[in-house]
Amino acid sequence: MRPLVDLLRVPRYEVIPTPAIAQAILEATEPGEVTITVTASPVKGLEPTLALTERLAGHGYRVVPHLPARLVVDEVHLKDVVARLKDIGVDDVFVPAGDADPPAGTYHGALDLLVDLTEMGRPFGQVGITGYPQTHPVIQDDIVVQSMWDKRRHASYLVSNLCFDPVTLTRWIHRVRARGVELPLQVGLAGPVDRTRLVTMAAKIGIGESTRFLGKHYGWFLRFAAPGGYAPERLLGRLGPTLVAPASRVAGLHVFTFNQVAATQRWRTEVLNRLTGPPAR
Template sequence: MATAGLRALLGSVRYEVLPAKATEDKVLAHVPRDVVVTVTASPVKGLEPTLDLATRLAAHGYRVVPHVPARLLRDDAHLKDVVDRLREAAVDDVFVPAGDADPPAGVYEGALPVLRRLSELGRPFSHVGVTGYPESHPLIHDDITIQAMWDKREHATYIVSNLCFDPRVLGEWIGRIRRRDVALPVYVGVAGPVQRAKLMAMATKIGVGESTRFLTKHASWFLRFAAPGGYSPVRLLARSEQAMTVPSAGVAGLHLFTFNQIAETERWRRALLDRLGG
């Protein structure tokens, strides 16, 4: 395994967490302040738990990125209220996916109208993330998802890729978006060291949240977790390192899906950094 490139990626990580009751305590106990924490939102619980946790974590000194799915926003007034609340909490980074709410809570069907509205509001956040799909979206053709990134590039500052388990597919996707002159930096979505029993228990208990919903949407992905020896984040990173670390790739870091196994994810990252001499 090479070292320098992986060390850099592991040093620039984002931890995606679910806004559950124990999440705040877990983050405070195990996550260093230099690790960015992103907070998901679910169509069942709505935006309130996300905004509440993001505000509390920001008060503890974390750089927090709340998810603000377009389909959970009722209207322009609701969006303005969310913006004002987050700016008051000194949150300067948001992630704007379309979201899974069906039907939408209001007027927004997708992320682009929300992004345009944020620009009209004077770009209240310095950092705005949008979604990328290395592996096919279940409902949208690949060319359309890449075109969507092109359309969003004026309003966003970075891309977060959805999970990808195939190093070849990941490398090809990065190449495709760069050939389309999408120059936004990319955070590559990687599942952390998921324990199967905990993951399945969480999926049963929560059943919501973007981080667990895709496991039910993509049976092949779930099988990768469920099969003994079927998924190793270290193996994926080692095989993807070249594609992610060439300068033309523009990969800014890793977006680690923790599935709220926060302590386990940080222990894994620290152990791997130690192995790599970091």
């Protein structure tokens, strides 16, 4: 159980930049306890992501903002964003392609932006890219794996998108490693999500944006709603051998909180206590 305990001690919590989320994070966690990753909205753009990153960094949190390529206008815009993040001490960014359609400017995919970051002298010590254990909604699997290969020289770690099937996730990890992609992996994991609160949160992120969110993740809702359908600790248990295998190169857990930070933190504490015993008083 030791490797799993280590993974649970230093997780990444992914959040959506809504008006109330900063206070929720401050109330539920402590700086240095978790890393906070901040998503970006194709409707609202990068500004809410950057503003939340600045606020949390000011409180001493390690923050990883998402920089979707399709939300960056051009190289000048990219340089401005980089300078803004470097000014507050950010040294880790996550670069997906993003869902903006049409794109905000000249970047149509993550690779072009990653190349420009490299040509800027690699301003961030850590750069993450996306992996898709389950079929991407619009891109063929072979192209997705090839894309990881193409981006590996410009990235330092890989984050897997949500997958609820341990067999599928294990096969994907084996395939990625067999392809020669050796980037350390942050395994994407849904936290203990309450479906009713998830719907409420989705409604708060804006008309249009909430429709996109609910539509894109409809399958997740079915998982969360089914009686006994999903429990994060059960998935972790079934993934145990894969998580601890050296060949998997699993470096951490990337927990999708859906802004239910307090519930996620309680769950993590309870699991750690079961594995290690409650802290001494």
